[in-house]
Amino acid sequence: MTECPIWDRPHPAADGRPGPLPVLLYGLTVLGPVLALIAGLLLGDGPPPATWPELVLPTGRRLALWLRSIGLATSVAVCGLTVGTLVALRLRRHTRWAGWPWLFAMLAALPPMTHALAWSWVLARTNLFLRGAGMQALPTSGWLIAGWVQFTWLVPLAVAVSLVAVDAVPTDLLEAAHLLHGSVHPLMRVLLPLAGPLLLAGGGVLFLLSLLDYGIPSIFQVNVLALDVFADFSVHGQADRALLVSVPLLAATVGAITLSQGRLRDAAMAPPVHGRKAVTTERWPRWLVALSTGAVAIVMPAVLGPIVSLAAQVGSWQQLSAVLDGGRGEIVYSFGVSLAAALLSLPLAAIAAQRIVGGTPLGRAWWLAVTLPMALPGPLVGIGLIRLWNSPVIAFTSVYGSRWMPVLAALARYVPLGALVMTAALRRTDPSLIDAARVLQASRRRRLVLVHLPMLAPGLLAAGAVVFCLTLGELSATLLVAAPGHPTLSMRIYNYLHYGASDTVAGLTLAMTALVLTLGAITVLVQTLWARLTDIDPQPGVPVSGDSAR
Amino acid sequence: MIRATLISLLVLLTAACIADRDAVVVYSSVDQVFSEPILTRFEEVSGIEVRAVYDVEAAKTTGLVTRLIAERDNPQADVFWNGEFAQTVRLAEEGVLASYRPANAEAVPPAYRDPDGAWTGFGGRGRVLLVNTDLVADAAMPRSIHDLADPARPGDRIGIAYPLFGTTATHAAALYAHWGPEAARDYFASLAESGVRVVDGNSVVRDMVVDGRLDVGLTDTDDACTAVENGAPVRIVIPDQGRGEIGTLIIPNTVALIAGGPNPDPGKRLIDFLLSEAVAAAMIESGWSHVVLGSSETTPACLEGVAIRGMDVPLADVVAHMEAARTDMTEIFVR
Numbered sequence: 001m002t003e004c005p006i007w008d009r010p011h012p013a014a015d016g017r018p019g020p021l022p023v024l025l026y027g028l029t030v031l032g033p034v035l036a037l038i039a040g041l042l043l044g045d046g047p048p049p050a051t052w053p054e055l056v057l058p059t060g061r062r063l064a065l066w067l068r069s070i071g072l073a074t075s076v077a078v079c080g081l082t083v084g085t086l087v088a089l090r091l092r093r094h095t096r097w098a099g100w101p102w103l104f105a106m107l108a109a110l111p112p113m114t115h116a117l118a119w120s121w122v123l124a125r126t127n128l129f130l131r132g133a134g135m136q137a138l139p140t141s142g143w144l145i146a147g148w149v150q151f152t153w154l155v156p157l158a159v160a161v162s163l164v165a166v167d168a169v170p171t172d173l174l175e176a177a178h179l180l181h182g183s184v185h186p187l188m189r190v191l192l193p194l195a196g197p198l199l200l201a202g203g204g205v206l207f208l209l210s211l212l213d214y215g216i217p218s219i220f221q222v223n224v225l226a227l228d229v230f231a232d233f234s235v236h237g238q239a240d241r242a243l244l245v246s247v248p249l250l251a252a253t254v255g256a257i258t259l260s261q262g263r264l265r266d267a268a269m270a271p272p273v274h275g276r277k278a279v280t281t282e283r284w285p286r287w288l289v290a291l292s293t294g295a296v297a298i299v300m301p302a303v304l305g306p307i308v309s310l311a312a313q314v315g316s317w318q319q320l321s322a323v324l325d326g327g328r329g330e331i332v333y334s335f336g337v338s339l340a341a342a343l344l345s346l347p348l349a350a351i352a353a354q355r356i357v358g359g360t361p362l363g364r365a366w367w368l369a370v371t372l373p374m375a376l377p378g379p380l381v382g383i384g385l386i387r388l389w390n391s392p393v394i395a396f397t398s399v400y401g402s403r404w405m406p407v408l409a410a411l412a413r414y415v416p417l418g419a420l421v422m423t424a425a426l427r428r429t430d431p432s433l434i435d436a437a438r439v440l441q442a443s444r445r446r447r448l449v450l451v452h453l454p455m456l457a458p459g460l461l462a463a464g465a466v467v468f469c470l471t472l473g474e475l476s477a478t479l480l481v482a483a484p485g486h487p488t489l490s491m492r493i494y495n496y497l498h499y500g501a502s503d504t505v506a507g508l509t510l511a512m513t514a515l516v517l518t519l520g521a522i523t524v525l526v527q528t529l530w531a532r533l534t535d536i537d538p539q540p541g542v543p544v545s546g547d548s549a550r
Numbered sequence: 551m552i553r554a555t556l557i558s559l560l561v562l563l564t565a566a567c568i569a570d571r572d573a574v575v576v577y578s579s580v581d582q583v584f585s586e587p588i589l590t591r592f593e594e595v596s597g598i599e600v601r602a603v604y605d606v607e608a609a610k611t612t613g614l615v616t617r618l619i620a621e622r623d624n625p626q627a628d629v630f631w632n633g634e635f636a637q638t639v640r641l642a643e644e645g646v647l648a649s650y651r652p653a654n655a656e657a658v659p660p661a662y663r664d665p666d667g668a669w670t671g672f673g674g675r676g677r678v679l680l681v682n683t684d685l686v687a688d689a690a691m692p693r694s695i696h697d698l699a700d701p702a703r704p705g706d707r708i709g710i711a712y713p714l715f716g717t718t719a720t721h722a723a724a725l726y727a728h729w730g731p732e733a734a735r736d737y738f739a740s741l742a743e744s745g746v747r748v749v750d751g752n753s754v755v756r757d758m759v760v761d762g763r764l765d766v767g768l769t770d771t772d773d774a775c776t777a778v779e780n781g782a783p784v785r786i787v788i789p790d791q792g793r794g795e796i797g798t799l800i801i802p803n804t805v806a807l808i809a810g811g812p813n814p815d816p817g818k819r820l821i822d823f824l825l826s827e828a829v830a831a832a833m834i835e836s837g838w839s840h841v842v843l844g845s846s847e848t849t850p851a852c853l854e855g856v857a858i859r860g861m862d863v864p865l866a867d868v869v870a871h872m873e874a875a876r877t878d879m880t881e882i883f884v885r
Binding site (some may be wrong): 064065120124125128140141201215218219221223227231232233234235236237239303379382383386390391392400401416468479480481482483484485487491492494495496514 | 574575577581582583600601602603604605606613614616617619620621623624626627640691712714715719747748749750754757761762763797873876877880883884885
């Protein structure tokens with residue numbers, strides 16, 4: 001089989017590709033801030049070009065930081081995926097509930113700082129107990145604890161991705177493998193290779209999120225390159241210089257995303273379904289049962305630890321009620337911002353996803369258009385947004401300074417992630433249905449309404465939910481563009497963080513958790529109803545997208 | 551889908567803003583919990599609506615400064631109320647600030663005012679040592695910042711915030727200005743060698759001392775006083791107050807008018823209000839300010855009866871050493 005990258009092979013779902021105007025809107029909304037930064041670098045008063053190589057190429061201390069950052073991000077991504085896969089296998093063995101991926105994905109929306117504070121709190125109390133008992137205290141700083149806390153932040157996402165990946169493997173293939181080869185063979189030779197591309201794609205996203213985060217490492221006294229970039233920005237105050245200094249981070253993330261997402265072309269993906277039947281012939285060896293039990297035992301405290309610690313810090317229902325009352329304005333506004341970002345991200349993400357799977361000659365450029373904004377640190381996105389929307393050319397629209405700016409910040413940062421989710425969803429659509437629609441339905445609009453949208457609905461919902469959750473916790477870009485007098489919930493939480501009002505911080509963070517869990521519940525409900533309405537239970541032998549199914 | 555895209559973006563682009571009337575836009579790096587009540591009071595007495603954007607510690611006080619510089623060609627803010635001075639001086643150098651000499655600024659010592667009227671200092675905070683009294687006996691109480699580098703004290707029981715950001719960076723620059731770059735660099739290198747805990751912010755230093763994860767931490771008076779008022783087992787030590795010692799760094803709040811801001815007159819009224827005696831008293835009562843630069847009879851509860859002697863170092867010298875100090879601090883602490 002000849003190897004060819006994902007962008008060279010058109011998928012029928014790319015039918016009805018967008019025209020130039022929607023593409024222009026994607027460019028303005030998502031690429032605009034990046035382009036504004038690059039234009040500022042080339043045309044503004046930034047560092048002279050002669051100094052660029054020195055700023056761009058990491059040497060000495062920065063090289064060591066870069067390598068260590070990549071090491072930390074790789075460890076977190078690998079551990080996350082390993083544990084996530086084991087948990088996914090375990091959950092899928094015992095239950096077919098379609099809501100698991102959503103539940104875990106929503107838990108990933110808790111801001112990283114929440115995990116850092118919660119685990120600091122847990123560690124402090126544990127050490128108090130250990131010292132009281134005359135035992136050795138646990139380490140409260142260093143790579144191990146920083147890696148663990150990043151892991152606890154990202155492992156819900158890893159489990160969600162793994163569940164989706166495991167779910168995407170056609171059940172009939174697994175059944176056949178189990179019948180022919182017994183216990184472990186189907187897992188190693190069928191399930192993991194087929195789920196591998198999606199798992200790898202998820203691993204790329206975990207790597208990116210870990211690499212760009214300096215909040216958790218700095219709390220646990222671990223220096224990473226992302227902190228160095230921020231420190232450089234703080235010292236010199238020049239966005240153009242910061243853009244150059246962050247190039248090693250951009251290169252690492254673009255490389256990781258391209259490598260990991262590129263393997264999606266090999267994925268054998270069954271259409272997403274509600275209540276897929278279990279593999280009845282499955283038999284696991286004891287060591288695998290033990291491993292998956294261990295993984296569940298690791299994930300439980302990782303997921304519940306922060307929530308329990310937050311609840312303990314709130315104290316009482318009265319206190320929680322008072323905190324929520326005080327933050328009602330920010331909670332409502334943030335919900336509105338997140339909802340608007342989620343809804344507006346759908347068409348934009350669909351535009352990019354259609355171009356990526358469409359096999360156009362510009363496919364590589366579209367891949368870059370999706371990965372580059374994702375790799376840009378939040379503060380730089382914020383500066384790019386100011387340069388774009390507050391520029392004399394666009395300022396007349398009065399969008400800058402309005403309450404829409406946090407929505408635009410969220411779109412600039414998270415539409416690319418939504419586009420990746422949509423790309424996976426597009427590739428999971430049944431090509432035979434699309435081909436049939438093409439033959440039988442002449443109208444493009446009817447094809448869109450009657451065929452594409454029903455098949456894409458789960459993907460759209462997934463992309464929207466991801467954007468909603470991430471927007472709710474966004475701070476670094478929002479802080480630079482929020483309208484005066486209209487702070488978001490995350491801004492309020494971080495503000496109180498400095499004041500030391502841990503009960504208030506805990507209460508507001510619990511409110512944020514409740515919001516995302518509510519959205520998770522709604523998503524699961526809609527998914528369930530949608531599956532029943534459209535009745536898309538798989539038929540044995542239905543062709544699935546991906547090479548192995550062709 | 552395409553139509554949905556167009557409609558959505560069209561709605562976004564036509565989001566018209568109602569013209570600002572009797573409003574003032576203020577960017578404040580002072581904690582919202584301290585600054586909001588004062589701004590609300592201004593609304594009550596002036597009838598002018600205040601629209602505020604507050605910085606957060608996670609942005610290391612660079613968030614709003616970055617925003618003001620990026621907005622320079624089309625300013626959105628009228629007033630910048632900063633919890634420290636170094637970034638305000640930088641904004642003046644960048645041409646972001648307008649000249650305005652409030653009448654009531656005369657009570658502020660000249661050292662805490664810009665000679666060209668670009669900014670005015672008021673209500674200050676001090677750099678202090680916060681000590682956990684459960685863990686450190688009276689006899690072992692530190693008295694000087696030199697005690698932080700004392701080999702007799704375990705470095706991992708002492709904490710400072712990253713000296714690359716915020717008031718800790720300003721403190722480092724002040725020591726560069728006072729001791730000279732070489733001596734100051736040696737001091738911080740010795741702190742790093744002793745294994746001192748470098749954490750994410752002054753509030754984290756406070757929390758770690760309160761929790762007993764640190765014996766001693768270098769922080770600001772507002773953080774330290776919060777711990778005292780919450781009943782934590784801590785004591786505030788004003789460092790280097792003895793005869794012949796350097797004193798501690800006093801960090802004034804600064805307020806400035808933004809050049810070309812949309813509402814200059816309400817902006818000037820807000821600045822006048824912030825420099826009033828009533829606000830000085832309110833800031834002390836709330837726990838934000840602990841050093842009076844103008845005239846006020848109110849004294850901070852957590853430092854009652856304690857006189858703070860400041861370092862004898864011109865603010866302009868501190869700002870002049872900021873870049874060199876931060877570059878060194880990055881080399882020493884981000885490894």
